[in-house]
Amino acid sequence: MNIENYIDQIAKNAKSASRVIASASTVTKNAALNNIADGIISSAATLITENEKDLMAAQKAGLSGAILDRLRLTEGRIKGMAEGVRQIVNLADPVGELIQGNTRPNGLQIQKIRVPIGVVVIIYESRPNVTADAAALCLKAGNAVILRGGKESIHSNIAIYRILTSALEKAGLDKRCIQLVEVIEREAIDYLLKADQYVDVVIPRGGEALIRTVVEKSTIPVIKHYKGVCHTYVDEFANLKMAEEICLNAKVQRPATCNAMETMLVHEKIAPILLPGIAKKLQDAGVEIRGCNQTCSILDNIKQATEDDYYNEYLDLILNVKVVHTIDDAITHITKYGSNHSDAIVTDNFNNAMKFTREVDSAAVYVNASTRFTDGYEFGMGAEIGISTDKLHARGPMGLEELTSYKFVVFGNGQLRK
Known part of the structure; x- marks a missing residue:
């Protein structure tokens, strides 16, 4: 496989799909989210089987007990993953929200409207539940998302990804709205971080070393938190x-x-x-x-x-x-x-x-x-994509609103600039 071409195609697909998901109705997005939650529950046995492959490989590689714990999927954690997706269904859809508006003396009506960011790349380690959480949040916020999990959770992530794409298709959405990088070679990340023609923002979730590497290599804006001291x-x-x-x-x-x-x-x-x-x-x-x-x-x-x-x-x-x-x-x-x-x-x-x-x-x-x-759920945001220590464009727990941007919509009746 030519990894550069593989990543380039994923990024192009995401850009194309982002236009579809950006205009999807709340009803359609919520239907897809409910499909995801149902699919997670009905596929619990498969998820545990695939997760066992990751756990066995991690144990053989000598990974720490803490990493093994983060990696493990139990019936309880699978139910929690599905419940987390259902919680996102109940959150208000931020897309299209009127943030503020005013009428100028010349009669122009200026509105500031919340819109999706576009294409989001999320790079993360260990925890398979991030695959579902991140995908669900980006979906509700109207973004296409490219997910790149750690190689230690590859079997679990692929199993969850199959559920996600099936759920999108059942709801009538382009399955390319959610894509998973299925190759584990590190150079895939390097190519992904240079896809600034198609990707709007990168959000790394993991240790300080991962985040610093992403920041150093990315030509795309990065929302980050290095560490929590x-x-x-x-x-x-x-x-x-x-x-x-x-x-x-x-x-x-x-x-x-x-x-x-x-x-x-x-x-x-x-x-x-x-x-x-x-x-x-x-x-x-x-x-x-x-x-x-x-x-x-x-x-x-x-x-x-x-x-x-x-x-x-x-x-x-x-x-x-x-x-x-x-x-x-x-x-x-x-x-x-x-x-x-x-x-x-x-x-x-x-x-x-x-x-x-x-x-x-x-x-x-x-x-x-x-x-x-300091947590999205505890702050009443329902869920979070991560916690940002940046000041632009998001800070603190990042929920649905932080996965959006805005644009100005201006209504006139023939006004001309003097």
């Missing part, structure tokens, strides 16, 4: 019981996620009171604590934090703890070491809360709540 600052005016509960949740509820806390900052006035109790609870939950000099003077049997530690996204039960002198020191630390993802302050002081929200430049900034809430 999230902080919780416990202010001198914090309710300490609340602070303890928030920090525990942010670290241990699901540590392998991008919105889990990686560094806890504590004001020096309350550090001797807060740290012994919360450290014990963290350690009881299996957390390894790495502390600054002042933290080490308060707590026994913890590691000394290094400069590099503060930049790390551990995605594990490891936590940096640093004592700071002021709220300004906390903000300075977050600015230097953070990744503009999610950061929180715990405080009962209104002025400090407002200062933190103004000066911390992250996609999500919290007052008295866990960073674990």
Whole structure:
């Protein structure tokens, strides 16, 4: 197979199909989504069989237990995948929404209308459910999508893809609206990232190494988040019981996620009171604590934090703890070491809360709540394609609206520019 020609044809097909899906009605798109959900449930046995092939290959390759867990499809996860697609059916269709409108003094009526982006490429690792989730979101937002999953999940992804294309055809839609790159060679990605004649945006989902590689090679705009180095600052005016509960949740509820806390900052006035109790609870939950000099003077049997530690996204039960002198020191630390993802302050002081929200430049900034809430579902968006730490064109959890752009539609009655 000539991989360059293969990718070129996929990209051309997507461009052609994007015009079809962009004008599809909500009823038709929802019918296709319901077909997808039904197909996932009715094909559960096939999905598990194909997934076993991937799991066996992954085990033989010596992949980690964490990767195997992300890769595994169970009956429960298959039902959850179908339910996720059905949730998208119930979301409002963003296409055609009037964002704003006005009438100029010369009588021109100017409308700003939400429209699909066009052709979206999504490059992702491990999780087969992303194949269905990403396809469903792009479909509802009126986009054609090209999916390129990791080679470790190729059998699972192809099985899910067969369900997707069958569902599109049953609904009367062009099956090329959703395409999967079925070759596992890395050069397929290289060609795909140069298809700027046909593709409008690339969204990578995976580790920092994958995202940096995509950004370096792509001639197409990339919406990205490199990593989630999230902080919780416990202010001198914090309710300490609340602070303890928030920090525990942010670290241990699901540590392998991008919105889990990686560094806890504590004001020096309350550090001797807060740290012994919360450290014990963290350690009881299996957390390894790495502390600054002042933290080490308060707590026994913890590691000394290094400069590099503060930049790390551990995605594990490891936590940096640093004592700071002021709220300004906390903000300075977050600015230097953070990744503009999610950061929180715990405080009962209104002025400090407002200062933190103004000066911390992250996609999500919290007052008295866990960073674990940075999620499309938790934000009431129903689902997400990912979490962006960019500022253009999307930031934070990316739902249906973030998978659209807009155009201006202007109505006149013969006006001429003077």
